[in-house]
Structure formats: C-alpha cells, structure tokens
Amino acid sequence: MTGKLRPGEARNRRDTVAALFFLLPNFLGFVIFTSGPVIFSLAASFTNWNLQQTVPFRWVGFGNYGRLLADPEFHLYAVNTAYFLLGMPLAIAGSLCLAMMLSQKLKGIVIYRTLFYLPSFTSGVALMILWKALYNPDFGPVNAMIDWVTHSLHLSIAAPQWLLSTQNVLGLDVEKVGFAAKQLGIGARDAIIIMGIWTAVGGNNMLLYLAALTNVPQELSEAAELDGAGPWQVFRNVTWPQLAPTTFFIVVMSFIGGLQGGFEQARVMTAGGPAGTTTTLAYHIYTKAFEEFQIGYASAASWVLFALVFAATAINWKFGNREVSY
Amino acid sequence: MRVFFAVTFVVLIGLSLLAWSIRPNVAEPGKTALTWVSDDNPARREQISLFNRLHKDLTLRLDPNNTGMEKVIVQSLAGVGPDLFDCYDTFQLSAYVKSGIAWDVTDELAKLGLDPAKQTWKAVQADSIYEGRAYGFGNNVGADAVWFNKSIFDREGIPYPKGPWRWPEFIKLAQRLTHRDANGRATQFGFMCEWWQWLHFVYQFGGRVYSEDGTRCVVDSPETVAAVQLLYDLIYKYKVMPSPVEEAAMATQGGWGSGTITRFGADKGAMALGGRWWLCTLRDYKGLRLGVVECPYSVKRVFRGYGKGTLINKNSPHRQEALKFLIYQAGRDYNQLISDQADALGPVVKFAYEPRYLMNPKHPEEDYNVVWRDALERATPDQYSPFINGQVALRLLNKQLDLVKNNQKTAKEAMRDAALQLNREIARGLEQDPELARRYRETTGRTAPGGAQ
Known part of the structure; x- marks a missing residue:
C-alpha cells in the first residue's frame, strides 16, 4: 500500500475539486441569500425581536405562534388567502381549453399563442394599473358594459363597485371569520380573482398544457375514434388521463403560488383594503415586519404560512397523485 | 469545458474590477x-x-x-x-x-x-x-385651510367666503356650489377633502384619539364620533363631497401632488381642504384663480397642524x-x-x-x-401615545374609517370598535414590554387598563 493515487483517482479528485470550485460562488450565494435567511427567520420566530428595540430582546419560545393562532386578524387574512384560491380551478380549466384551441394546426397559430401569452411577460404592475382603470365603478369599461346590458334588458341591477367594495360572492364577513348577509355581492376580492384568472389562463399553465398535448400519442386518439368515440369521449377517456401528470403539477404549483400570493395586488391596487378585505397572509407578513417592525411575530407567521403550503402540497401529493399514471 | 469555465471566471473578475474602477464619484x-x-x-x-x-x-x-x-x-x-x-x-x-x-x-x-x-x-x-x-x-x-376657486364663485355670482365661520354656513354654501347632471352624476362638487384629514375635524369638535396621558384610546367619545359623522354626512347626507365611488371616477394615478389637488385644480370642486404646499402643484395650472379662507369650525377654533x-x-x-x-x-x-x-x-x-x-x-x-x-x-399637532405602535393604530383606525366611508358601519359603531381594538392593543403591549408597563404604572398608578391599583 502506497500513499500515491492511481492516475484515474487523481484525475477524479482534480475534477471534483474543480467542480466544487466552480459551484462555490452559487453555493455561497444560496447559503448567504436563501438558506441563511430562512434559518435565521426560524430562529427569529422564537424571539420577541422588534426593530424599534423597545423591548429587551429575549427568547419567547412558541409565544409568537400561540399569539398568531389566537389572532383574529391572522384568521381573517388566512380566509382571504383561501378565498383567492377559488379562482384556481377556473384558471386551470381556462388554460386547458386555451391550450387545446391553440394546439390546432392552423395558419398563424404562433401569433395567437404569443398574444395569449402576452400578460405573462408584461409588467405585473402595469397590468394591475390597467385593471384598476377597467374596474373604475363609474367610468370603467367593465361597468359600462354591465350598465349597457342591464339597461338593454330593463333590469334594475346596480353594477358592482369592484375594488371599493367589501362584498364578496360568498358573503364573508369583514371583521370576523363567518358570513354576513350584507356582504353578499361582488367586491374587491372577486375583482382580484377575475384579474388573476385572466392573467393565468394564457400563462405558463397554458404552455405546460400545450407541451403535454403534443405528447399525447396520436394513435390512442385514432384508435378511440375508430371504435366510435366522439370528441368528448376522446377527451374524457384518452386526452385527459394523458394530461394527468401535467394537471397534477399545475395544481400543486398553483396551490403553492396561491397561498403565497396576493402581495403585488394588495400593494399596487388596494393597499390591502377596503377594510382589509384584500390583505392576504403574504401582505400581512410584510405589514407586520416592515411597517410595524414586529420581526419575531412576522417570522412566526412566515413559518405558519410555510406549514400551510407544505400541508396543502402533501395533501395534494397524497390524494391527487392517486389519479395520476405516468 | 474546464478552460471555458476558467476563462469565464477570469472575465467576470476583470469586468467587476473595471466596473469598480469606473464607478461614478458621489x-x-x-x-x-x-x-x-x-x-x-x-x-x-x-x-x-x-x-x-x-x-x-x-x-x-x-x-x-x-x-x-x-x-x-x-x-x-x-x-x-x-x-x-x-x-x-x-x-x-x-x-x-x-x-x-x-x-x-x-x-x-x-x-x-x-x-x-x-x-x-x-x-x-x-x-x-x-x-x-x-x-x-x-x-x-x-x-389646512379652505382653498376656493375664484372663477367658480364669480361664475355663480357668489361672494367669496370670509372666516371665521361655522359648518352650517359652510354646508349651505357647498350645497349651492354642487351641481349634478340629469343622471345624478356630479359635474362639480362644493367641497373636497381626503379622509386621512379626519383628525382636522376631530380636534375642532373637541375630540381626541388618546387620553391626555396617552394610556387610553378615546375615539369612541361623542366628540370624535360627531367629527367622523360630519365627514360621512358631507358625502352621504349633504352630498357636497365625492363618495369613494365618485372619487375613483375622478381618480388619477398616484405620485406627488395627485388626488384631490389635481381634481381641484381641474375645476372639479369649488372648495377643498388643503395646505399651502398645494401651490407647489397649483401654480402650474394656467388660469386658475385661487383664494383661501380659514376652515369652518365646530366647537373649537383649532386646526390640525x-x-x-x-x-x-x-x-x-x-x-x-x-x-x-x-x-x-x-x-x-x-x-x-x-x-x-x-x-x-x-x-x-x-x-x-x-x-x-x-x-x-x-x-x-x-x-x-x-x-x-x-x-x-x-x-x-397630532396626538401620540407611547403605549401603542403608531402603525398598528393607524391600520386599525383606517380599517374602521373605511367601513364608515363605504357605508358599512355608522360612525358610532366604527369608533366604538376602533377604541376597543386600540385599547386591546395597548393592553397587549403592556403585557409584553416591562418598560412600557413600568411607565404605565407610573402614569396611572395601575398595572393594566382597568386593572388593580
């Protein structure tokens, strides 16, 4: 046995060192800017850390977690966040329909695909400002159309006040978790859901479905048609099962995005209002940390949000995955 | 491949050094x-x-x-x-x-x-x-004082207002200056102000946000409720001020000098509550002839500074x-x-x-x-309580004012709930902050709101 390495081993070691050297900048960046802050926030969640330094810094154990679980505001904003997920099935179904239409072999289809994908590469803030104008209750095109229709049909229905209204289609109360008849209607939350659906239908989900549709074996569809299956049966029994892995992926990602979302809309369109109805957990965490300086509490809220996302993903994985055959 | 990465690395280092060397001098x-x-x-x-x-x-x-x-x-x-x-x-x-x-x-x-x-x-x-x-x-x-558009007053043949004056006199004038078309849509408002100016009203009604010693929120007092009620009435009862919907209809995008200032400058309102600093924007409006009169008052002739x-x-x-x-x-x-x-x-x-x-x-x-x-x-000046985080207080108060503004709650209900929430927040702060608790004890002689001596 000698201390010398064989030529192959020496080259492998050199390659490993070189690889590690090149990976190092990225790894350092990840540690400093991603995993470091994540671990730091976990530690902070067990403290009373307040940027104003009014209270002596100390460990509070699960105090922040206990406080936020008993905090009615946190519950309200969790309900708001869940409410925004209502648009998710419609957005996914819309993406699928659009992808099926855009998968046709038609002249100029690339232009259509580009046009429908346009919202995805347009500045989010610009889109939100545009929608804010569309939702203008008095002069916005949306209400102008509603007014025109109701007037033509001689209906005495007032058009919604959109971003200015606390009402919602489920009649959720504004100040406590529950329902209130006077809140039944259409308001800011619904306005944001509609905008979200519009943005998502032609977005990345549509691209994923387009890619998945090209992978559906043509011979399966043809065989089904030869057996006398109509278009709906072909879709129901051939195409849809083949799209299941993609659908599953889209549902999981949409759930994660939905639970973490709502920040930009609240920041740009509503400031979380009216009366907190468009404040989501993500926006609430921002407010607590950077406007009210309760870093410890906000960190705990972040970790509860993470737990919710994790649980939702796990449930999706456990039950949704059963329907998926790869 | 290794050479490629090495060259890339060296080039990046070189570019970084170049960027550093040509950075602009501050x-x-x-x-x-x-x-x-x-x-x-x-x-x-x-x-x-x-x-x-x-x-x-x-x-x-x-x-x-x-x-x-x-x-x-x-x-x-x-x-x-x-x-x-x-x-x-x-x-x-x-x-x-x-x-x-x-x-x-x-x-x-x-x-x-x-x-x-x-x-x-x-x-x-x-x-x-x-x-x-x-x-x-x-x-x-x-x-703040009341800006008025002299051209509108001249056009309507109404003499320019003079202070000091009271709200009933003001409201009559604002109603004369508010015009609506056949559909009920306002073509000109008699008065404009922003809801964040609500404290201007509170102080002159003799109301307060916090007690003198800052240990309690007292926005549920009849004086403060009356002030918020006046703001509400200016919109929904006297109809001289834009509602949230009407405000949105006239809205411009944000930025410095936006909102009520631009609406007033664009002849949408005959009078508006605002500060001298509005001139930084209004001087640019050609042909706008302005006058200023002291704001009407209620119980006390005081204004928010x-x-x-x-x-x-x-x-x-x-x-x-x-x-x-x-x-x-x-x-x-x-x-x-x-x-x-x-x-x-x-x-x-x-x-x-x-x-x-x-x-x-x-x-x-x-x-x-x-x-x-x-x-x-x-x-x-604005009142302050050392016993509550001002941002939290602002958020809770704004939420209740939002509900009044949107006709979801009466002024009395909203201010009652705001006081409850703010006082709960004060109590929670005392539980968590020993320094604050000591200060509270020294101020009130009690350990907690409503607590033992």
Missing part, C-alpha cells in the same frame, strides 16, 4: 457627499441647490427612492443608511429614537444658539423633539457635516425659500412675521398668506 473631489432621504417634491431640488451653493465643501443629494420608515431604519441599522432623513410624526420620531438611529442633537444645537422648542412652530416640534430632547430640526410646517422634521442618522460617518443642514433649516435663506416656493411654511416662527412672507414679489396674486399663518397659530 462627490466632487475635495467635497463631502451627504444623502438626504426625502420626497421628490419639485421644491426639494431647489432647497438642495441653495444648500450646495452656500456650502462649497459639501454636496447634498436627494434620495427619493428610499423614503419610508422601514427602509430608513433597516438601512441605517445595517450601516448603509442616509445621512439625513425626514420624519413626519411623533410615532415615527419615537420609532427612530427607539431604533437607535436618530442622533440626539440637543447639545450640538444649543452650542450654536439654536433651540427648536422656542424657535419653531409647535406643530413641527412633534417631528423633531421627543421627550424633551431634540433629534433634528423642523423642515416645513402647515395647517402637521409638518416634517429632518433628522440625522446616528450611524452616519458625516454627522457633523449633516448638522450644517439643520443649521441651514434654521436660517433666513432656507425659510424664505420655503415661503417663496410655498412648500408650506418655514419651520422658524419669526420669519413668518417678516413682510417678505406676506408678499412674494413673483406671485403678487397670492394675497392670502396671512390665512396660513393664522391657521398655524391655532394649530394643534
């Missing part, structure tokens, strides 16, 4: 650069320019991108904060002091013969003096140089510039009593400057 050679985080008001650059002309060894730059208390605190604590920053109310001041980023300049100013407590308007002291110590100097200050102080970052490496900016704010040059620009009023009282304040030769048509000064004499 100050001219031999000059010290100072950064001031403030709003991008059109007047601000002229104020900076004058300072730079007067101080050849310094270069002051405006940083409008990092305004916001959270950014200032976080950046200053991290050692990359500005040298100077603005403060808009006592809560912000307390936050800056408690965060340890505001430099106590009491002794430094005293050495220079400056005493903000004696020399500046009371309304701006709340932005720079905290618990008897000065952490900065006033920047500008004002109190507000302003802005400039503080020095305790961690700044250029504290002594930054101090020169505070001295500049205390001087005639700066105060006269503020007066000429109409960026509210200068912070130092005595300069508002010089003839130059009353008559700006470039704007002889502005013959109403005395109204602003009189309003400021009667102005009361």
